[in-house]
Amino acid sequence: MTNSQGISELVINRLPRYHRFLGELLSKGVQRISSRELSEKMGLTASQIRQDLNCFGGFGQQGYGYHIEQLRNEIGNILGLNKSNRAILIGAGNLGRAIASHMNFEGKGFRLIGIFDKKEALKGQIIKGLPIRHIDDLDEFCRENLPVCAILCIPQNDAYEICNALIHLGVKGFWNFSHYDLAVNHPEIAVENVHLGDSLMKLSYKIKND
Amino acid sequence: MTNSQGISELVINRLPRYHRFLGELLSKGVQRISSRELSEKMGLTASQIRQDLNCFGGFGQQGYGYHIEQLRNEIGNILGLNKSNRAILIGAGNLGRAIASHMNFEGKGFRLIGIFDKKEALKGQIIKGLPIRHIDDLDEFCRENLPVCAILCIPQNDAYEICNALIHLGVKGFWNFSHYDLAVNHPEIAVENVHLGDSLMKLSYKIKND
């Protein structure tokens, strides 16, 4: 499966991992690396690394390899990590709060600007410096602050409706933790489903069949 | 890539999603479905559904389709969801607590039996009916209770050491939320890495390139 730029989804899936490994190397003071060395560290083939990177440009140099800092920056640019997309969190339950507190949005292309929940009781509580707002204020807040991304930590039943409303309010991307399988028709809307339950089931399979 | 049973990883990845969709249909009172109908709902081809299922057996019937409840049970059995693998959570920070509270382990093949953290201050606090124990008690607890699975919600730097210790204590599977890329050599150890940061970066790419 390929996206609008003709880049395979599988290639995109690997980019964050490259970024992560290059960051680790950098923090260890390593400055350059060959595709062969990196392939050994990451458990894939050198050929694949070179192919993946050459989808976006020739970042290496014959006889030398890749300059780690430069390559990492290139990958960061491809992923858009330098951006600061305004993001709002919908649902301040256990998971929502954990995502807000735990995730490092800056450096991954996002900035959290608002948190919403339908429970009146949570209103005003502060998380990561942001007050929880009531979901009724979502509309007004969006018109004023124009968030680009919404993080959905809400029950399955609420997801469809909220998602639709947010699309009309201009939200372009969804990080969806709800049990609902967000399948937006609009090709200009980006969705990243995180189904933790599916992941756990896969682990169950692997444990069972090892 | 295929696992020890010769089943492609990609097929396994799709099984939980089938299970989920069949569950939704069932809860709506639908009893039977054809691969064509299901393919339309799920946004893939009928051919793929039939191929996927036939990796494990012929669960359908010509001219009729699939009996939803029966098929869902079959998939559940394949995934091992009927099991009750003893699981422990390491790391009771924001994310760990959210996972413990939010996840429905029963029905996904697991049962949470212990929670550990290195912070003395958290000791004794109750989450989902389980007291947080100090990490120093991990060894003894494991010898007595023989957990099969560990959920790692710990910092990157601690992951490698803890993981190794747990393997020696008989843990067979890891649900890894740490930033560390758990790459266990032992083929009999199952690992499911959940890199939320990677997922967020992918969303950044998609938003940027839509």
Add this chain to the structure above:
DNA sequence: TCCTCTTTGTTAAAAAATAATCAAATATAT
């Protein structure tokens, strides 16, 4: 009961992804 229509499981074809190969470019050592 018989006929038609549906739908599976399987086989074959097509497409996509991965891995191997290699000429050209560059680093590094002598």
Add this chain to the structure above:
DNA sequence: ATATATTTGATTATTTTTTAACAAAGAGGA
């Protein structure tokens, strides 16, 4: 300055995955 070692980016081959096609089985209606 030259020769040798590396290592990339691109091309080609291989493998894997997905899609299409179709015969055989069964459902459902006349």
